[in-house]
Amino acid sequence: MTLSKRLVKEVVKVLNSLKILKHENIEKTIEIPPNPELGDLASNICFSLSKKIKKAPKELADEIVSKIKIPKGSFIKKIESKGGYINFFLDNSRIAKLILKKILEKEERYGSSNLGRHRRVMVEFSQPNTNKPMHIGHARNTALGDSLSRILSFSGYDVIKANYFGDIGLHVAKSILGYLKWGRNLKPKKKPDHFVGDFYTKYYEEVKNNPELEEEAREILRRWEKNDKRILALWKKMRKWCLEGFKETYKRFGVSFDVYFFESQFEKIGKEIAKKVLEKGIAFKTDDGAVVADLEKHGLPSCVILRSDGTSLYSTKDLALGIEKFEKYGIEKSIYVVGSEQKLYLKQIFKILELLGYKKAKDCYHLAYGLVMLPEGKMSSRKGTAVLLDNLLDELKELAYGIVSKNNPKMSEKEKNMIAESVGLAALKYALLKVSPEKNILFDKKEVIQFEGNTGPYLQYAHTRCSSILRKAGKHSVNLENDNLTEEENKLLMKLAEFPQTVELATKDLRPHYICSYAYDLATLFNEFYHKCPVIKAEPESLRDFRLTLVKAVEIVLKISLNLLGIKTLERM
Numbered sequence: 001m002t003l004s005k006r007l008v009k010e011v012v013k014v015l016n017s018l019k020i021l022k023h024e025n026i027e028k029t030i031e032i033p034p035n036p037e038l039g040d041l042a043s044n045i046c047f048s049l050s051k052k053i054k055k056a057p058k059e060l061a062d063e064i065v066s067k068i069k070i071p072k073g074s075f076i077k078k079i080e081s082k083g084g085y086i087n088f089f090l091d092n093s094r095i096a097k098l099i100l101k102k103i104l105e106k107e108e109r110y111g112s113s114n115l116g117r118h119r120r121v122m123v124e125f126s127q128p129n130t131n132k133p134m135h136i137g138h139a140r141n142t143a144l145g146d147s148l149s150r151i152l153s154f155s156g157y158d159v160i161k162a163n164y165f166g167d168i169g170l171h172v173a174k175s176i177l178g179y180l181k182w183g184r185n186l187k188p189k190k191k192p193d194h195f196v197g198d199f200y201t202k203y204y205e206e207v208k209n210n211p212e213l214e215e216e217a218r219e220i221l222r223r224w225e226k227n228d229k230r231i232l233a234l235w236k237k238m239r240k241w242c243l244e245g246f247k248e249t250y251k252r253f254g255v256s257f258d259v260y261f262f263e264s265q266f267e268k269i270g271k272e273i274a275k276k277v278l279e280k281g282i283a284f285k286t287d288d289g290a291v292v293a294d295l296e297k298h299g300l301p302s303c304v305i306l307r308s309d310g311t312s313l314y315s316t317k318d319l320a321l322g323i324e325k326f327e328k329y330g331i332e333k334s335i336y337v338v339g340s341e342q343k344l345y346l347k348q349i350f351k352i353l354e355l356l357g358y359k360k361a362k363d364c365y366h367l368a369y370g371l372v373m374l375p376e377g378k379m380s381s382r383k384g385t386a387v388l389l390d391n392l393l394d395e396l397k398e399l400a401y402g403i404v405s406k407n408n409p410k411m412s413e414k415e416k417n418m419i420a421e422s423v424g425l426a427a428l429k430y431a432l433l434k435v436s437p438e439k440n441i442l443f444d445k446k447e448v449i450q451f452e453g454n455t456g457p458y459l460q461y462a463h464t465r466c467s468s469i470l471r472k473a474g475k476h477s478v479n480l481e482n483d484n485l486t487e488e489e490n491k492l493l494m495k496l497a498e499f500p501q502t503v504e505l506a507t508k509d510l511r512p513h514y515i516c517s518y519a520y521d522l523a524t525l526f527n528e529f530y531h532k533c534p535v536i537k538a539e540p541e542s543l544r545d546f547r548l549t550l551v552k553a554v555e556i557v558l559k560i561s562l563n564l565l566g567i568k569t570l571e572r573m
Helices: 003-016 045-053 057-067 092-109 136-154 170-182 192-207 213-225 229-253 263-279 314-329 340-355 359-363 389-407 413-433 456-473 487-509 513-532 541-564
Strands: 041-043 076-082 085-090 120-124 158-165 259-262 283-285 291-293 303-306 333-339 364-369
Touching (some): 120 314, 136 229, 136 389, 136 487, 136 541, 170 192, 192 213, 192 229, 229 389, 314 340, 340 364, 456 513, 487 541
Parallel strands (some): 120 158
């Protein structure tokens, strides 16, 4: 049980000791007062209860407080009534000792749990197509999936991180056609995935004036499915180039995977499943030969699972992949980190799996996320106007380098570049994670790189400041006790106590942005504490030791928080 839950339960227990309150849902009435002078916790129960027993809330609160007896050994120090509220003042010195002791004992495991013990879950994320480099939308997908995987692992789940590459389909056929027409057996002289992507863009430039290219691309796909040697060889070569480029980007992004899936490996088995869907009467054949899953009676639009020319679609292969995940990997839950625009499509896929008799279809979950918009407007890979992830990382590094270099003119170039790379990546990841997944993001690179405000660099800097204080202080004794906590110290300690519950909620709701909000609040409270409470120069020595111990606790929890977001911490900035 987390400390914050334990404190709430103590308050509930005390209120439950009165018969008048026994049948009320007391826990839901507990809140944190806006002003510390009104206590650490409060109950608004008198406002709902007053209507039932026909007494004014203030009168009822006074009566309840006069009858309550605080149990011996309780964390509650005193209880008061004010304006109809019942206010609870906690023994913060005792709580502080408990919080700090837990953090120092557990260190990097503080906030972890066995919530997912003996449960295996697969998180499928990133999912780029092997016909163009990754863009900023892939960055949001990848950051979300990676952070979610870290949070689930931290909470005891056995997590399999999976990446599903779109390595075949009409989109890939268009790149192959582009290379056949304009590549002339060229080899990459730039990052290989960017090289391949140039032919995808070139195709769309040319198809405007030559619409017959669309049918030529379909013919490429048909030839691939018939194992045409020339097309297969070129497909393998271009795919290899793209995967080499992706490998570089993932390394830079700080992300790894346990399992790699490819659309191409599910093409044949997907067609077999499409036949089964047809045989079971779940689908019908159209006059031109397309296979369509009939989902109207289930409140969903019908879904094409095989084209009229016999070639496969995303749906053909996604059905096969959905089955493979559960049968081969023994997972209990399959999480798809996929854009919100695919919400209906995935509902169709999950419903078809359910109709086929796969009970695990109910354990498929779509973590939907919104678009990443830019101040200058919408992006398009086809038009070549997408913000490529590699280019964006370069730009953010350059912006960060300017700030780092200005703040540290005597620092070596190697260290400046290392810090700038880390700060740029932190800026990007945090900006993509701090917003609730389903919401769209307006991304402005000049705003996200700032060292002030709700940004990744701000959090990194707060952690660095903790490290700097501890480094300058040198050796000191651990002191967990302070009988005269300042308001800033108390707020900071209470926020530290909230961390395990925040991780638990982020795990249950599959929402990494909870960790972002928590980390920002913690960093802000730490900065308030730092500016108002001397640490290294604090006197007497016992107070100095206590505050250094508190700084160490903040450093630990900030580091854990940033790690759960996939962000590196730095000793210097």
